[in-house]
Amino acid sequence: MMNRRQLVRAGAAGAVLLARVPKVLAATYDLTIKGGRVIDPSVELDAIRDVAIAGGKIAAVEVDIAGEATNTIDAHGKIVTAGLIDIHTHAGRSKDGPALVLQDGVTGWVDAGSAGADDIEQVAAVARGAPQIGRALVNISRSGIVPDGELHDINHANVALAKGAIARNLDVVVGVKARLSNNVAGANDLEALRRAQEAAAPFNLPVMIHIGQSFSPMRAILPLLKRGDIVTHMYAPAPNGILDDQGRLLPDVAAARRRGVIFDFGNGVTGHFDWATVERATKQGFWPDTVSTDWNVTSKTTGVVDFPNVMSNSSCLVCRLNR
Ligand SMILES: [Zn+2]
16 A cells, blocks of 8 residues: 555656656657768777767767657768867968868867967967867967978077967967978077977977978987977978988887877878888888878868878878778
């Protein structure tokens, strides 16, 4: 026999159950993406799957999701993957950049040194107004990138100004950039890198260097890098790339990776990578830690095209997954 109190309690439980039943029977999603090739390296998934999204989150990844959805996308023959993060772009150079790379699937980008202390506010404003996560590296040269090379006058690598630029924009600046090619820095490459480290140190930020065809050899450059620093254009051809004259990976390069220096693809245009270097290095097991584009607003016509193109051209990610 139930007393009144128990009856009320049972009734309440019944009401809760009834309220939940419709949700269970007609599980609705905001969106289902049907039949695409779902690639999620974080769980080693590469298979044909449906993906359901509810409340802005992934609600299910299954072979066949039957629940009703407000919107459905037929993704047969297409790749469905997580948003791409591009750590070397110049998307902050114009306010059109972020929307353009978003169309390419880039949900997070870093502008790698387009601007220095003199003009970082413009890039920072683009980053803050972006429809996705936008961040910037401040160029150690106060001028940012200039076509004739921003470090031929070492006085442009002004540590105090760079520190000020970082301090004013701590919400978007995530590191310091130094381009070390001979045509950018000449014999100032090592001093520019020292100054980049000096500017980054009080903020505990990484430095990204752009290598290839530098005045100084890698064995002089790499000791100036700390754990978490990034070498972009890692497969840049000689002189002074990651291989010796016989095509062997330099011991200094392998040692830098062992102590936590990150090596980034950094596609770019001619001169930033060549297939001979890619093949020799990868045959010796030297794969990228990260793949990036060096994208800018003219990339559609220069061969970089977009991030998915860089990924499939290089096949670096696929090769790594299949190892
Ligand atoms: Zn670049």
